[in-house]
Amino acid sequence: MSEEVEWWEYDDAAEMAAAVAGDIGFIIESALDARGAAVIALAGGKTPVPIYETLAAAKLDWKRVTIIPSDERIVPLGDPLSNVTVLAKHFLPKGARVMPIVPNALPDYKAAGGSADALMQDLHWPLDLCLLGVGADGHTASIFPGPDLDEALAGPKERRALGVMPDPMPADAPVPRVTLSLAAITTARALMIAVTGKDKRKVIEAGIKQGKASALPIGRVLASTELPVDIHWAP
Numbered sequence: 001m002s003e004e005v006e007w008w009e010y011d012d013a014a015e016m017a018a019a020v021a022g023d024i025g026f027i028i029e030s031a032l033d034a035r036g037a038a039v040i041a042l043a044g045g046k047t048p049v050p051i052y053e054t055l056a057a058a059k060l061d062w063k064r065v066t067i068i069p070s071d072e073r074i075v076p077l078g079d080p081l082s083n084v085t086v087l088a089k090h091f092l093p094k095g096a097r098v099m100p101i102v103p104n105a106l107p108d109y110k111a112a113g114g115s116a117d118a119l120m121q122d123l124h125w126p127l128d129l130c131l132l133g134v135g136a137d138g139h140t141a142s143i144f145p146g147p148d149l150d151e152a153l154a155g156p157k158e159r160r161a162l163g164v165m166p167d168p169m170p171a172d173a174p175v176p177r178v179t180l181s182l183a184a185i186t187t188a189r190a191l192m193i194a195v196t197g198k199d200k201r202k203v204i205e206a207g208i209k210q211g212k213a214s215a216l217p218i219g220r221v222l223a224s225t226e227l228p229v230d231i232h233w234a235p
């Protein structure tokens with residue numbers, strides 16, 4: 001269990017975006033200073049978009065930054081549901097290397113997960129940062145409650161990614177997914193969460209309270225990391 005879960009509260013999403021973008025910029029700069037390169041995983045979905053708009057305006061040596069999505073919906077590149085497409089829109093023009101993790105031609109979610117995992121073996125590990133979002137059902141990245149939960153949580157520690165079939169499907173993006181594994185997430189050098197709304201706050205609080213026994217993926221992730229975790233929240 002993370003010994004230090006710290007909540008950061010903001011008046012609105014714009015204020016949260018400025019603070020989180022500032023923290024991510026600092027983490028990237030520190031990695032560039034230490035190693036000459038940075039590898040970060042950024043959350044998909046709608047909540048972090050204002051963060052990416054602010055972060056993309058930061059003066060950083062983007063050419064040395066690799067960005068992967070924390071998870072991907074299995075849809076073609078350019079599809080409105082594609083997480084990497086949102087990241088590419090913001091960070092490719094800056095010169096960052098934005099890496100799609102789902103091959104266009106792989107409709108089978110297990111094969112897509114295996115392919116993402118193979119692709120990720122070539123990256124520098126651990127990640128310098130993993131920024132996570134949380135769904136109202138407690139999913140984080142694409143680790144969902146349901147049949148694939150145990151596989152996502154308990155796989156071999158060298159496995160970085162896997163394919164999952166959410167069951168039930170989330171209404172806003174009802175498609176199979178590829179997600180970073182628990183091991184890939186919890187071994188990152190820094191772990192942050194950014195969410196908005198009272199419902200998600202309640203879900204996270206419930207997950208933290210339930211700890212290792214939680215049926216909520218976010219509870220299990222937080223119970224499995226030793227890292228200090230910053231949870232950024234706006235109404």
Ligand SMILES: O=C1O[C@H](COP(=O)(O)O)[C@@H](O)[C@H](O)[C@H]1O
Pocket residue numbers: 043044045046047048070071072073083132133134135136140141142170173
């Ligand atoms: O499906 C997903 O959902 C979560 C939360 O998304 P949001 O739109 O409610 O912010 C997200 O973190 C994850 O990356 C995404 O694929």
